[in-house]
Amino acid sequence: xxxxxxxxxxxxxxxxxxxxxxxxxxxxxxxxxxxxxxxxxxxxxxxxxxxxxxxxxxxxxxxxxxxxxxxxxxxxxxxxxxxxxxxxxxxxxxxxxxxxxxxxxxxxxxxx
Amino acid sequence: xxxxxxxxxxxxxxxxxxxxxxxxxxxxxxxxxxxxxxxxxxxxxxxxxxxxxxxxxxxxxxxxxxxxxxxxxxxxxxxxxxxxxxxxxxxxxxxxxxxxxxxxxxxxxxxxxx
Numbered sequence: 021x022x023x024x025x026x027x028x029x030x031x032x033x034x035x036x037x038x039x040x041x042x043x044x045x046x047x048x049x050x051x052x053x054x055x056x057x058x059x060x061x062x063x064x065x066x067x068x069x070x071x072x073x074x075x076x077x078x079x080x081x082x083x084x085x086x087x088x089x090x091x092x093x094x095x096x097x098x099x100x101x102x103x104x105x106x107x108x109x110x111x112x113x114x115x116x117x118x119x120x121x122x123x124x125x126x127x128x129x130x131x132x
Numbered sequence: 133x134x135x136x137x138x139x140x141x142x143x144x145x146x147x148x149x150x151x152x153x154x155x156x157x158x159x160x161x162x163x164x165x166x167x168x169x170x171x172x173x174x175x176x177x178x179x180x181x182x183x184x185x186x187x188x189x190x191x192x193x194x195x196x197x198x199x200x201x202x203x204x205x206x207x208x209x210x211x212x213x214x215x216x217x218x219x220x221x222x223x224x225x226x227x228x229x230x231x232x233x234x235x236x237x238x239x240x241x242x243x244x245x246x
Contacts, residue, residue, distance in 0.1 A: 022174075029172070054234065063136070063222055063237030064175075109174060119190070120235060122167075124174035 023047045024112050026123035034131050039097040041126050043110035046091065050112040054120070055084060055095050058107045067108075068095070100130045135159070136238035138223050144244045151210040153241050155223030163226045164206035165190075165235060166198060168219040175222065181206055213245045 025044045033039045041055075051072035056064035070077040070084045070093065077084050083096045097104055107127045111120040139154035155164065165180040167190075177190030179198040187198050195217060199207045206225075210217055220242050224235040 024174075026174075056237075061141075061239070061242075063224075063239045065237070066234045069234065111175075119177065119180065121177075122175035124172060 022124070023050075024110060024121045024123040026108075026110060026126050028126050029124070030127045030129070032129045032131060033100045035102055036099045039095075039100045039104065039128055039130065041095040041097075041108050041110075041128065043093045043095075043123050044091060045093075045112050045121075047112070047114060047121075048091065049114035050121075052113045053084070053086065053093050054111045054113075055082075056109045056111065056122075057104075058109065058125070064109055097128075100128075102130045102132050104128060105130050136223055136225055136236050138221075138238040138241050140241050141239060142242045142244075144246065145210075145213050146246050147214060149210075149213050149245075151213050151243065151245075153208040153210075153221055153223075153243070155206045155208070155225075155238055156204055157206075157223075157225040157236070158204065159225060159227070159236065160203070161225035161227045161236075162203070163235075164200065165224040165226075166196075166206065166208045167222045167224065168192070169222055169240070170219050178208065213243075215245050217243065218245045219243060 054069040055067040058064040086093045107125045109125045110123045113120045136157045166178045167175040181200045197209045222240045223238040226235045
């Protein structure tokens with residue numbers, strides 16, 4: 021059973037606009053979340069993380085928001101750039117240690 | 133710079149063959165992981181290891197085994213490859229320092245089983 025879900029398989033956004041990628045989780049024990057970015061034929065690379073003690077974390081153009089009551093997190097990219105075109109995975113971890121559960125990914129296309 | 137390498141980028145094997153996928157990390161990380169990535173299913177954990185000679189099953193261990201004889205190397209073994217094991221295989225490592233840490237991924241091995 022998928023504990024982390026990304027319900028949008030794909031998203032297209034104009035360059036310069038905001039991209040919003042969403043992620044939902046079912047396990048209330050998850051308390052640490054990450055976003056990864058993956059280009060074709062490459063492994064995922066870490067983008068940004070957030071702990072459950074926060075509801076927002078920002079790093080340059082990337083901001084992750086966490087809504088614990090809704091079990092929902094989102095990644096905002098502002099402004100979007102063509103180089104941001106990739107597949108984005110969210111991942112969640114609980115107190116069991118270093119095992120992460122990944123979503124199915126959202127393919128973002130930023131149109132020049 | 134962080135480095136996780138995988139022995140092959142592309143591999144083609146026949147049904148029934150024994151397949152070894154090798155992963156090496158140079159960061160002295162305690163934890164190592166093997167995932168497979170399939171369209172619509174995301175990354176699914178096959179096996180992971182917290183220490184040398186130690187292994188734990190992930191979500192989909194059936195048909196796979198692993199070996200960790202040295203800290204830097206984690207091998208995934210398909211004892212008898214089947215067509216449903218055609219997939220992208222990703223290795224990752226992370227440190228135990230601080231409790232939880234980012235996982236660093238290798239470039240992946242695209243395995244095709246004919």
